[in-house]
Amino acid sequence: MAKNPYTNAPPVPSSPNGSVKEPFFGFIPRKVAAKDARRVMGGDINPFTKQPFTPQYKKILEVRKKLPVYTQMDEFYRMFNEHQIIVMVGETGSGKTTQIPQFVCYSDLPHTRGKLVACTQPRRVAAMSAAKRVADEMDVPLGRQVGYSIRFEDMTETGTTFLKYMTDGMLLREAMNDPDLSRYSTIILDEVHERTLATDILMGLLKVLARRRPDLRIIITSATLDALKFQRYFGLKKDKPAPLFQVRDRAHPIEVFYTQEPEPDYVEAAIRTVLMIHRAEEPGDILLFLTGEEEIEDACRKIKLEANDLLNQDPDSVGPLVCIPLYSSLPPQQQQRIFDPAPAPRTPEGAPGRKVVVSTNIAETSLTIDGIVYVVDPGFSKQKVYNPRIRVESLLVSPISKASAQQRAGRAGRTRPGKCFRLYTEKDFMTELEEQTHPEILRSNLANTVLVLVKLGIKDLVRFGYVDTPAPETLMRALELLNYLAALDDDGNLTPLGAIMAEFPLDPQMAKMLIVSPEFKCSNEILTIVAMLSVPNVWLRPVNKRKEADAAKQMLTVSDGDHLTLLNVYNHYAQNMHDRNWAWNNFLSQRALAEAENVRSQLQRIMERFDIDLISTQDERTLYTYIRQALVCGYFMQVAHKEGEKNAYLTVKDNQVVALHPSCGLDSRPDWVIFKDFVLTTRPYIRTVTAVKAEWYVHFILSLLGSWIDSCGASHAGFSNTRRTTSTLVHSRMARRNAHCKRSPRNVLVAQGRSQMRSMRGSHCGTMRALQAQVRSRWAKEMLKILLSP
Ligand SMILES: Nc1ncnc2c1ncn2[C@@H]1O[C@H](COP(=O)(O)OP(=O)(O)O)[C@@H](O)[C@H]1O
Ligand SMILES: [Mg+2]
Numbered sequence: 163m164a165k166n167p168y169t170n171a172p173p174v175p176s177s178p179n180g181s182v183k184e185p186f187f188g189f190i191p192r193k194v195a196a197k198d199a200r201r202v203m204g205g206d207i208n209p210f211t212k213q214p215f216t217p218q219y220k221k222i223l224e225v226r227k228k229l230p231v232y233t234q235m236d237e238f239y240r241m242f243n244e245h246q247i248i249v250m251v252g253e254t255g256s257g258k259t260t261q262i263p264q265f266v267c268y269s270d271l272p273h274t275r276g277k278l279v280a281c282t283q284p285r286r287v288a289a290m291s292a293a294k295r296v297a298d299e300m301d302v303p304l305g306r307q308v309g310y311s312i313r314f315e316d317m318t319e320t321g322t323t324f325l326k327y328m329t330d331g332m333l334l335r336e337a338m339n340d341p342d343l344s345r346y347s348t349i350i351l352d353e354v355h356e357r358t359l360a361t362d363i364l365m366g367l368l369k370v371l372a373r374r375r376p377d378l379r380i381i382i383t384s385a386t387l388d389a390l391k392f393q394r395y396f397g398l399k400k401d402k403p404a405p406l407f408q409v410r411d412r413a414h415p416i417e418v419f420y421t422q423e424p425e426p427d428y429v430e431a432a433i434r435t436v437l438m439i440h441r442a443e444e445p446g447d448i449l450l451f452l453t454g455e456e457e458i459e460d461a462c463r464k465i466k467l468e469a470n471d472l473l474n475q476d477p478d479s480v481g482p483l484v485c486i487p488l489y490s491s492l493p494p495q496q497q498q499r500i501f502d503p504a505p506a507p508r509t510p511e512g513a514p515g516r517k518v519v520v521s522t523n524i525a526e527t528s529l530t531i532d533g534i535v536y537v538v539d540p541g542f543s544k545q546k547v548y549n550p551r552i553r554v555e556s557l558l559v560s561p562i563s564k565a566s567a568q569q570r571a572g573r574a575g576r577t578r579p580g581k582c583f584r585l586y587t588e589k590d591f592m593t594e595l596e597e598q599t600h601p602e603i604l605r606s607n608l609a610n611t612v613l614v615l616v617k618l619g620i621k622d623l624v625r626f627g628y629v630d631t632p633a634p635e636t637l638m639r640a641l642e643l644l645n646y647l648a649a650l651d652d653d654g655n656l657t658p659l660g661a662i663m664a665e666f667p668l669d670p671q672m673a674k675m676l677i678v679s680p681e682f683k684c685s686n687e688i689l690t691i692v693a694m695l696s697v698p699n700v701w702l703r704p705v706n707k708r709k710e711a712d713a714a715k716q717m718l719t720v721s722d723g724d725h726l727t728l729l730n731v732y733n734h735y736a737q738n739m740h741d742r743n744w745a746w747n748n749f750l751s752q753r754a755l756a757e758a759e760n761v762r763s764q765l766q767r768i769m770e771r772f773d774i775d776l777i778s779t780q781d782e783r784t785l786y787t788y789i790r791q792a793l794v795c796g797y798f799m800q801v802a803h804k805e806g807e808k809n810a811y812l813t814v815k816d817n818q819v820v821a822l823h824p825s826c827g828l829d830s831r832p833d834w835v836i837f838k839d840f841v842l843t844t845r846p847y848i849r850t851v852t853a854v855k856a857e858w859y860v861h862f863i864l865s866l867l868g869s870w871i872d873s874c875g876a877s878h879a880g881f882s883n884t885r886r887t888t889s890t891l892v893h894s895r896m897a898r899r900n901a902h903c904k905r906s907p908r909n910v911l912v913a914q915g916r917s918q919m920r921s922m923r924g925s926h927c928g929t930m931r932a933l934q935a936q937v938r939s940r941w942a943k944e945m946l947k948i949l950l951s952p
Contacts, residue, residue: 231257252409446535675796723852
């Protein structure tokens, strides 16, 4: 046979009759048996590229063959070929994430039918890392046949990619525009035990979709043994649960140790324990769980210092130690370091080296690190909690659940018997820890989720088939916010504005702000601000250079608000040609800035799709004012007012006493501020804060409530005065608005506002509307009282 002129590869061997041998010859989708799949995997030709397999492929295949999932391939294919929905449980590291999607591809043959196989992950890191590993395992370049899709980063190729790892949030976004998810032949919801918001909603959707699409296969995988709950949930008939595929694991025994007394300082105790293991225990790597970036970097530094001291004091009995941090905002190349081997001994006869990985709970199930023998578990993780009453969502360091503790311990016994050191007492473990971590849907702000659900056409939010139903109050709060933002009308229907808002992968507040920004002639700037708010912290503050870093930050600070400062930073970065050195010299993270640039261009594309103009006012003096006014349109629910004592603010909507976060760059204490986050650490803080004027706020509320206030009989002398002046302003604004644009979303917004007011005047309303009206009148009264008080 002739050499293929288009590739440098050697010719593909041909069969006796001269035709090219197709490895999948005779395969019928979903009738494939394990022995056939194994034959192709163990063959010489890659069935997806028709190129010969590389030696690297064969080497990895030998490793894969030892994974528990691989050894159960026959059982898997029997079950997969027969059932539409499978629930799968197995220990972390048994091969669920990397192997099952490949098995499915060998049976679905999605590449021959223009379909895709999706595997969802709760975390971006896991989606990227799994896709990379699986691309290697399948001997294809990442981003071609195997790719990943995470928010603001699409590493797939239309028409070529047939196996896609993606965050659960991305699949949910796709469902908004294609409720049948018709591109997918099989959907694997991985790590459902994490019970993230998006995974929970996807479970509800897929349960219904399975009836509409009998050809769709669904696999639900979980690391822990709450399988029966999911089996029942996905049972197609009432008393017939979905079948369970249980990965039989060959884990080694793990010895668990507790402390005798509670530890007053868990970080200090953790460092002590790691060093104790390094000094006294057999060779083997250590995994320490801490709660967040700062804590982890700090601990790594301390461990390294002390380990070096040990090595200098006693070079014969302790080996070298490397300490590797792991958290989700770390760049991917650095995350890959967890797979590096432990350091070699310093001399051929010297003590062996040891690797210590200090990680957030992403090492609990999302990423598997081989070679871990010792686990140090202080018993804490950062968890999101939401209080709908004061509508505050915060990340709190909280005790983990028993299930988490067990999962953490399980990381120790993967390759040989392991040890787990729990830095709490056995009694606390038995009596204080909850059985399971609460699903995120029960502890989150649901504004975004509700917008997505409404866009998906879910009419009855209360009776949507949740695995665990969220509190009605949380749903109410979400509806209320979306209604104020004019994304939903008073009957809970999606407005045209809401439909556009849902297209932006942003919080509804930010989406709204972006959509209305052309009206304030600052959409260029708001786009930058939104992009900067969507990436990790850009400020670097190395421990030994805090002063210099703070001084550099001061130079870039705009005194009227942190949002303006972010804009300023980005503009300087752009003026300096995106220069790495400029960023470095100014103590800025070039990676975060580059990410902001990418996010900005992606959001810009969505704006163009909806005809949202990119404009900047030519008048520099008013630019910052316009920007701040646009900010009010998105963040009007997150407003605080100065209260007596210096640095104390009171949030308007919920009456929380808060302070400006130390990172805040305001040089004075303005009466009114809007803020992006409420954070609860040593005390409640508001973070990313910008000064606003009360009158802008009054405008906004009045244009929102409009004539409704008349109908509820608000009669306040001061108020009617304010009303008159502001309504003139509102009118002139509207006139300007209309003169500028005929068909853009801002007109939609105006129309929306009007119809909203009209419908509010009607007094016959359903329960939900009545409730909403109640909340609204309470809010309006409180707000006006504060605004109009002298
Ligand atoms: N990025 C990677 N680099 C090297 N090995 C990996 C990588 N990801 C996974 N592995 C290997 O594959 C095995 C199975 O991992 P995975 O499929 O993620 O298991 P599970 O999903 O069951 O927790 C791991 O134990 C590890 O040996
Ligand atoms: Mg996994």
